[in-house]
Amino acid sequence: MTEPLRIVVINSDLLVDDPQDAHVFSQAERSRSLRIGLLESGFNLVASLPADVYLTERLAQLQPDMIIVDAESDARDALEHVVMATRDERRPIVMFTNDNDSGNARAAVAAGVSAYIVAGLQTERIRPILDVAMARFQHEQALRQELAATRTELNELSAVLQDRKVIDRAKAMLMQRQQLSEEAAYAKLRKTAMDKNLKIVEVAQRMLDVADLLS
Known part of the structure; x- marks a missing residue:
């Protein structure tokens, strides 16, 4: 039987300091829904981590099969941390965000994101999205190896x-x-x-x- 994918979720808004802040509370609820959706879809959620300077070391310890970036207003900053952290050991990166700016989407794909999903946190969508992202990543890795x-x-x-x-x-x-x-x-x-x-x-x-x- 195939082992479920080991997934790490990157989210800088892990704690809700002010429950009256509607934006922060909404982001926290998005993150919670994503984690629940991953578990319900049969994935192995090994950790939820902030996008900070310790990310490279933590990913090296956890060795996830895939990284999910769950970000909104700080999407670009979070993505930069993840790209730097996976520079020497590439992994598929999936980004869930409410940012529908096409320029940011193009920049994310150029940086190495396998899938950039806007408003796509419905549970039934998560597995096909991640399956396609993994297939795309593996195809790109094969092309890189062939080029090398x-x-x-x-x-x-x-x-x-x-x-x-x-x-x-x-x-x-x-x-x-x-x-x-x-x-x-x-x-x-x-x-x-x-x-x-x-x-x-x-x-x-x-x-x-x-x-x-x-x-």
Whole structure:
């Protein structure tokens, strides 16, 4: 049986200091509804944390599968803390907010948010939203890994081509100075490399360096 997703909710308004403050009270009720909805949907809510300077350390300890940012007026500040805290160990981030500013939504997605949900705290919506966010995150991670692998291959190919240029220059020098054929010049480089327990390109580079010093 698949283990339920381990989720951490980030909310800076965890405490209601003034019950007469309608805005703060409303935000607290939103947060409470979200946590109840997560539990009713079968998720493992491991913690509710403030977006503060200790967030990186706390996330490293808890190792959640997903992070939910529940924020309203301070959405951008909370998101910045979460993005910084997950910079070295990426995780899917879902943002629930009442902020319907399209500019903020675009900025959130650009920062790495997998889903930006406005006024979407209905319990029946939570699971499909998180499922889609997780699928999107996994797809993006696969693309990043593929891109990284391609870059590595290109770097390796570039290094091989560079080594070949060095060897070709050394061969050309031996052919000119010692009147050798191309095959004989390469054989000389290879024998020297075997005798000195070096790579052929290392022998070739040393020959070129000595030639430059003597020229």
